[in-house]
């Protein structure tokens with residue numbers, strides 16, 4: 001049988017190649033030879049509040065510093081109008097009564113008409129993106145000290161033209177904190193609008209949580225997420241979503257670490273902290289970058305559910321970032337950290353009779369979130385990490401043996417540090433080991449065979465953060481060139497081929513604001529109104545939506561294709577829809593032609609679908625021209641069980657064929 005199909009392959013190939021070269025030129029995809037099951041979690045996304053990913057990003061709040069809790073309480077705000085005198089606007093502190101959200105603004109207004117006394121909020125990076133005909137919801141918390149002030153709110157463009165306006169007359173006169181909102185419609189659009197609040201009348205009003213949201217949030221949820229950004233994730237059909245990072249899990253010091261319990265419940269009770277990316281890079285200062293936690297753990301779980309991804313939270317393991325303070329919790333004081341992990345599992349999976357399950361239910365999600373994966377630490381290393389990992393492992397496995405625990409192997413996938421951690425983690429019986437690589441395109445090409453020799457038994461691999469970084473002279477979105485994406489594609493064929501070992505992979509970071517980024521390259525770039533996918537995005541998406549269920553052998557000359565003649569290949573079967581999918585990468589500067597010969601399949605369709613992504617190595621997508629590098633699909637006629645494929649110079653090529 002094998003001989004026969006090889007013979008046919010040879011005959012067809014003969015029209016293209018000499019018989020002696022044939023062994024090298026045919027890629028034999030043998031559907032009967034499984035390389036392992038593809039985990040449903042194989043391709044996922046990594047989300048961190050970096051580059052304005054959450055605040056100023058997917059979290060659709062448009063007001064910057066809504067609760068006056070930034071280091072400088074009036075950052076983002078300016079005072080307007082000649083009826084405001086010294087002392088009329090005061091930031092006050094009620095720390096004793098409200099530790100999580102102590103500051104508020106008191107406005108004492110005398111005889112002001114609209115336009116004479118007010119405040120402007122500048123929005124996040126570069127202003128607020130306003131859409132014509134869209135509703136905006138203005139809300140605030142207030143307390144009437146002396147009733148008599150009416151609020152006139154308006155959005156204005158850079159020339160001060162009014163784009164939309166509303167009026168809110170605070171109703172509650174009890175002298176207690178109350179909430180109120182008003183909706184208004186924008187009649188024109190602007191990319192960089194500002195938000196004015198004018199005080200009219202006489203009175204004294206305390207204000208907090210001054211907020212503006214668009215109505216077109218993801219799934220129309222009130223105070224929800226930016227739909228265009230989330231749609232980009234949903235389109236990828238990710239197998240998992242890792243959150244909330246990244247380094248923000250660790251914090252600069254332990255006080256600055258991510259604490260999930262402080263990110264749930266009423267948003268006014270979620271205690272803001274400085275985002276560590278605020279000060280991380282001297283060359284990319286972001287003094288207005290804070291975490292309000294309006295997007296917290298409940299919303300992350302909900303997002304995972306919405307996009308059909310497994311939730312994958314990463315928790316602090318009692319170690320702050322080792323590039324910063326490296327602050328460490330002594331082992332005998334680690335219990336609260338471990339308890340946080342146990343409580344998180346209960347929050348996600350427990351029923352209403354459990355302490356933390358009850359909290360989730362009270363937030364509106366009666367069903368469990370079905371948490372199956374949990375990360376212990378982000379990029380931690382050293383013997384201290386192993387000691388802490390062991391303590392987490394013991395406690396979590398004792399109570400929740402089915403939760404898959406993910407452990408860090410540090411920052412450098414080739415170092416002594418890595419080998420130490422890898423060995424130790426395998427010794428303690430780690431379920432999954434998280435490897436990170438931000439490396440050159442050359443590294444990715446060379447490492448496409450990295451997992452060919454990994455032990456098939458024992459710990460699985462999570463390629464938890466990776467991106468090809470071209471030379472350091474290029475900055476920002478210029479780094480998302482085709483050269484990087486094609487190297488990642490080549491590497492990903494190696495991940496797919498080794499699905500028996502690699503169960504999860506995610507590019508990082510995910511989002512970046514063109515005017516507010518700290519780290520590049522990134523998968524998806526946004527401004528106030530628009531979003532575009534990088535070439536890297538299209539590669540991630542193609543792998544993810546064509547992940548299949550079974551890795552199958554794809555050999556050239558009896559060997560996995562992993563760089564020979566600049567070619568890389570992997571193949572999968574999708575037994576849910578009877579499809580065989582071959583992914584190939586040509587990193588040569590010239591076109592190459594290959595025959596793909598299918599074996600171990602009874603019958604193939606006569607037509608396949610061919611998807612090609614190609615370009616010059618320095619090509620990239622931009623906000624103005626987002627489709628320079630995008631997949632192009634066509635139909636390919638097969639000849640029996642063979643396909644002749646032209647692989648353009650520097651291309652990713654995917655062939656999908658139905659089988660019986």
Ligand code: AHR
Pocket residue numbers: 048050245246247248378379411465508509519
């Ligand atoms: O993705 C950016 C950063 O890279 C992450 O926060 C961290 O885990 C890694 O060092």
